[in-house]
Amino acid sequence: MAQARKILIADPDVNAVRPLTRALRQRGYHVQYAPDGSRALEVAVLRHPDVILFDENCRLIEARAFGQILLTNPRTDDIPVVVTTSSRELDKFRHFRDGALQKPFNLDEVLSRIDHLCRRVEAARELKGDAREIEGGLSQLPLPDLLQILAMNRRTGRLTVSNGTDKGEIHLTNGAPVNARLGEIEGEKALFRLVGWREGTFAFSPGPPSLRAPIQRMMEDVLLEGMRQSDERDRLLSSLPPLGQLIQLTADATDPVEPHPVTAEVLQFLRVPRRISEVLDLTNAPDLEALSAIGALLAKGHIEKVAGAELTDGPLLGAAEVHALRGRLMRGRSARTTLVTKVVVCGSGSRAGRWLLKALPGLTPASAEPHAVRSSFGTLGRLEVSEVLRVDLLVVPTAEAARPLWRPFVSGAIGALLLEETDAAVRLARYCAFELRLPLVIAAKSASHGMVSAEVVPAPLRGAPMGAAIVSTDISSVLRTVLLAALQSPPPEVPETVVSRFLGLA
Amino acid sequence: MTVDIEARALAIVGVNDIEILQERILQELCEHCGAQSGALWVAGERSGLRLRAWRGLIDRTALPDVVDPALVQASPWLAGASFLVPLVTSTNEVQGLVQLGDSLNGAFSDTLVSPAQRFGAFAASSLKTAARFALLQRQGLRDRETGAYTLSYFTDYATKEIYKARRYGRSFSLLTFSIDNLSGIRTRLGPAAARQAQQVVLKVISQMTRDADVVARAGEHEFHVLLPETDFFGGLMFLRRALASLGDDPDGRALEARLPFGLTGGCATFPRDGDDFDELLMRCRRRMEERRGSLHHQLHLDPLPFWEEVELLLGNARSPRLPDTAGEPARRGKVADVLFDELQLEVARELLREPGARGLVYVGGPLIRSDLNIVRGLDVPANDFAPRVYVLGKRADLVTHPTVTPVFLEGDEHLARHEFLLWLGDGLAYALLQRRGRGATWGFHTSDPTLVEGLVSKLQAAYDLQPY
Numbered sequence: 001m002a003q004a005r006k007i008l009i010a011d012p013d014v015n016a017v018r019p020l021t022r023a024l025r026q027r028g029y030h031v032q033y034a035p036d037g038s039r040a041l042e043v044a045v046l047r048h049p050d051v052i053l054f055d056e057n058c059r060l061i062e063a064r065a066f067g068q069i070l071l072t073n074p075r076t077d078d079i080p081v082v083v084t085t086s087s088r089e090l091d092k093f094r095h096f097r098d099g100a101l102q103k104p105f106n107l108d109e110v111l112s113r114i115d116h117l118c119r120r121v122e123a124a125r126e127l128k129g130d131a132r133e134i135e136g137g138l139s140q141l142p143l144p145d146l147l148q149i150l151a152m153n154r155r156t157g158r159l160t161v162s163n164g165t166d167k168g169e170i171h172l173t174n175g176a177p178v179n180a181r182l183g184e185i186e187g188e189k190a191l192f193r194l195v196g197w198r199e200g201t202f203a204f205s206p207g208p209p210s211l212r213a214p215i216q217r218m219m220e221d222v223l224l225e226g227m228r229q230s231d232e233r234d235r236l237l238s239s240l241p242p243l244g245q246l247i248q249l250t251a252d253a254t255d256p257v258e259p260h261p262v263t264a265e266v267l268q269f270l271r272v273p274r275r276i277s278e279v280l281d282l283t284n285a286p287d288l289e290a291l292s293a294i295g296a297l298l299a300k301g302h303i304e305k306v307a308g309a310e311l312t313d314g315p316l317l318g319a320a321e322v323h324a325l326r327g328r329l330m331r332g333r334s335a336r337t338t339l340v341t342k343v344v345v346c347g348s349g350s351r352a353g354r355w356l357l358k359a360l361p362g363l364t365p366a367s368a369e370p371h372a373v374r375s376s377f378g379t380l381g382r383l384e385v386s387e388v389l390r391v392d393l394l395v396v397p398t399a400e401a402a403r404p405l406w407r408p409f410v411s412g413a414i415g416a417l418l419l420e421e422t423d424a425a426v427r428l429a430r431y432c433a434f435e436l437r438l439p440l441v442i443a444a445k446s447a448s449h450g451m452v453s454a455e456v457v458p459a460p461l462r463g464a465p466m467g468a469a470i471v472s473t474d475i476s477s478v479l480r481t482v483l484l485a486a487l488q489s490p491p492p493e494v495p496e497t498v499v500s501r502f503l504g505l506a
Numbered sequence: 507m508t509v510d511i512e513a514r515a516l517a518i519v520g521v522n523d524i525e526i527l528q529e530r531i532l533q534e535l536c537e538h539c540g541a542q543s544g545a546l547w548v549a550g551e552r553s554g555l556r557l558r559a560w561r562g563l564i565d566r567t568a569l570p571d572v573v574d575p576a577l578v579q580a581s582p583w584l585a586g587a588s589f590l591v592p593l594v595t596s597t598n599e600v601q602g603l604v605q606l607g608d609s610l611n612g613a614f615s616d617t618l619v620s621p622a623q624r625f626g627a628f629a630a631s632s633l634k635t636a637a638r639f640a641l642l643q644r645q646g647l648r649d650r651e652t653g654a655y656t657l658s659y660f661t662d663y664a665t666k667e668i669y670k671a672r673r674y675g676r677s678f679s680l681l682t683f684s685i686d687n688l689s690g691i692r693t694r695l696g697p698a699a700a701r702q703a704q705q706v707v708l709k710v711i712s713q714m715t716r717d718a719d720v721v722a723r724a725g726e727h728e729f730h731v732l733l734p735e736t737d738f739f740g741g742l743m744f745l746r747r748a749l750a751s752l753g754d755d756p757d758g759r760a761l762e763a764r765l766p767f768g769l770t771g772g773c774a775t776f777p778r779d780g781d782d783f784d785e786l787l788m789r790c791r792r793r794m795e796e797r798r799g800s801l802h803h804q805l806h807l808d809p810l811p812f813w814e815e816v817e818l819l820l821g822n823a824r825s826p827r828l829p830d831t832a833g834e835p836a837r838r839g840k841v842a843d844v845l846f847d848e849l850q851l852e853v854a855r856e857l858l859r860e861p862g863a864r865g866l867v868y869v870g871g872p873l874i875r876s877d878l879n880i881v882r883g884l885d886v887p888a889n890d891f892a893p894r895v896y897v898l899g900k901r902a903d904l905v906t907h908p909t910v911t912p913v914f915l916e917g918d919e920h921l922a923r924h925e926f927l928l929w930l931g932d933g934l935a936y937a938l939l940q941r942r943g944r945g946a947t948w949g950f951h952t953s954d955p956t957l958v959e960g961l962v963s964k965l966q967a968a969y970d971l972q973p974y
Contacts, residue, residue: 102973112911392859408953
């Protein structure tokens with residue numbers, strides 16, 4: 001069982017901390033108390049608590065010195081110190097890594113803050129190297145064997161498995177698998193898919209048990225079922241089109257009467273053409289069942305392959321363009337390997353959204369049926385431009401009543417797409433282009449499936465600070481134009497009075 | 507080589523601008539030693555040597571912000587693939603440390619030690635002189651009446667800050683404060699009272715600034731504040747505290763008792779709000795105007811506690827129309843039942859697009875359930891997740907969460923009938939307040955930053971929540 005977390009509370013007023021102490025003990029924490037800085041230092045060095053709450057009124061050693069002493073000692077430099085104070089001037093504690101809490105505080109909030117700090121410390125300790133207990137290659141030690149070893153030793157922690165760019169993890173509690181993740185997929189479905197991996201590497205890190213436990217079976221059960229499904233899946237795949245094949249409902253197919261729930265789920269996702277791999281990811285059913293359903297639907301003519309739609313699409317941006325765009329997006333942001341940005345879609349979810357989902361290659365829907373399609377508000381899907389850059393397409397409602405949503409959800413976007421010619425969509429596009437100074441691209445003719453017929457930029461959008469362009473070739477070119485336009489620096493904003501003076505209007 | 511290093515040393519001796527000097531020291535040493543990467547830590551007003559410049563193939567994230575001067579040796583030394591050059595004056599004061607790496611020649615040679623030591627002595631003396639020069643410059647550039655810096659010094663400083671921020675990929679915030687009704691005070695109470703108003707404002711602002719922050723008087727009733735390495739959210743928090751502190755200040759209260767006296771502020775952040783000083787200033791002023799025109803002021807919402815304000819804003823079908831505002835919009839009326847859930851999901855997605863950006867989100871409703879969209883949407887490791895997200899309501903099946911803070915409110919009647927979502931982020935604000943009724947949901951929503959900040963402050967006060 002995991003060791004109880006230790007909290008040190010240093011406060012000269014013992015009565016003031018009693019409710020917090022009681023609440024912490026009720027949650028299973030070990031609480032230590034120190035009335036002054038000197039005693040707190042002694043406890044910190046000898047007992048090594050997980051988190052310290054240090055009141056600024058502690059005598060003998062003041063808060064800043066206390067923090068500095070702990071930082072200079074390698075035994076204590078990783079202990080988070082949160083200063084508690086009755087003063088409103090929290091700014092004077094800005095140099096404290098773990099911040100300050102103003103009294104009186106809400107008990108739930110403090111308990112949650114302590115919990116978050118403990119989790120951070122535990123995660124940091126896990127990463128410190130000694131936590132990686134077992135590492136190796138799946139070709140030497142297949143996953144089923146490894147899982148059996150971990151089950152026999154009743155291990156608790158996380159097993160990470162990598163195969164090229166794919167990464168999965170299996171959470172174990174006392175040797176039993178309680179959860180697994182592979183991208184967006186979770187639970188047994190992810191575990192069954194991982195069990196089929198023959199190549200790749202693994203690493204096991206002991207740690208606290210997972211909070212979520214969607215898998216309820218014992219290890220033997222899971223492994224037997226997983227291996228069976230993996231073998232069957234491989235057999236089935238040999239008789240089906242490749243996973244990258246785009247499939248769709250056959251135009252003249254009749255709806256099957258009361259289909260099996262898995263079949264019904266597959267049919268529901270195929271209301272728009274999708275790749276087989278995408279359908280597998282979206283369905284809740286295990287891969288084997290979803291593949292069987294696809295096989296049967298293909299055989300019976302309910303669905304068909306989309307002719308000439310194999311994976312032949314090139315990347316949207318070249319490496320140098322991705323690098324330049326990433327560099328621009330990184331300005332003022334905290335350093336991250338993968339950046340996610342967004343482009344605003346000006347148009348309704350039911351028309352513009354559906355068209356994008358159907359026509360934009362590589363766009364992964366945000367969920368099986370994105371809200372954005374129904375309500376015209378929300379993230380439609382994500383496009384992986386490269387390993388380090390992803391672009392979300394966000395539909396913002398155009399209605400006047402929804403205007404307060406514009407600024408918060410359009411802020412931070414790198415550009416906007418106009419996909420419909422309605423007044424409302426043009427108003428939103430104008431807001432994006434003029435108020436937030438985003439580059440605007442109008443998808444016309446075949447690029448918008450005829451939703452925009454204009455051949456020139458509509459009058460309300462002319463003279464946009466970052467430009468407004470019309471692209472009518474295809475939707476990929478439209479998005480590429482937006483991304484490239486985002487590389488430019490916006491022209492300096494000039495006050496209206498200056499412009500009027502310059503134009504001789506003042 | 508000896509002549510070369512002395513020429514380089516002489517070239518830096520005449521540089522008085524400490525920022526340029528730091529860059530030059532690093533450049534000269536890198537060039538002389540054939541280093542493809544370099545970093546410089548310099549002693550300052552605070553303890554330790556602080557990282558001030560870096561160049562080349564350096565990984566910034568791997569560099570410590572502070573180096574203990576006790577670890578610095580008296581003469582240059584090789585440590586692994588790095589060459590470390592202490593900048594020590596003739597009186598043995600450690601003024602800085604240079605770390606050079608990625609030698610063009612494969613490794614740094616021992617023959618570099620002696621010239622680097624001589625250059626280090628020159629560089630240390632130059633740094634000390636430049637620091638004194640900067641101090642003198644600051645002392646000579648203060649406004650006589652208030653003691654704040656003059657606008658010319660501030661503009662010069664801000665220009666250098668933009669250069670630094672651009673070079674090192676950092677952000678900084680510019681704030682503008684304007685004293686409302688100063689001309690009224692001067693006319694009615696005399697110039698002495700007007701001067702007192704300026705001094706009170708300056709005192710309140712100065713109490714909150716750090717060593718590196720710069721406050722300047724920009725005009726009769728206007729002050730600028732520059733907060734280096736501060737994001738928009740940090741600037742906003744500064745603004746909130748400054749406005750609140752003025753209300754708490756006894757001198758400010760005494761003056762206000764004689765005549766209405768207030769402060770309005772605006773904030774802009776480099777690089778997201780602009781690339782040069784004029785653009786940032788214009789954005790600050792525009793935000794200040796937005797604050798003046800906010801519904802918060804028009805409806806005189808300041809004295810109302812949280813739930814009274816919620817009721818007033820929500821109103822009902824017979825309530826008068828909300829006044830039109832020049833700034834961000836507000837709307838009241840029937841709202842779609844799904845909006846509250848969809849908003850939670852979208853806010854969660856927004857936060858995850860940029861998890862390092864700070865922000866505050868409060869979601870209130872009858873029950874704290876684990877299937878709330880905001881809870882499910884943020885089920886991610888907390889390590890690098892900067893925003894603070896709270897859910898308020900009656901306890902259901904959620905106890906702890908890696909990124910969301912549940913605040914359990916048993917028996918709170920307001921929450922049994924209402925739902926709300928308040929969101930303050932990097933340059934954005936949004937609030938949705940709604941009351942579920944039979945058949946229809948009645949709501950109010952706005953992106954007016956002043957109104958949302960007011961609601962957030964009052965909610966924090968009502969439930970003893972932390973300001974950030």
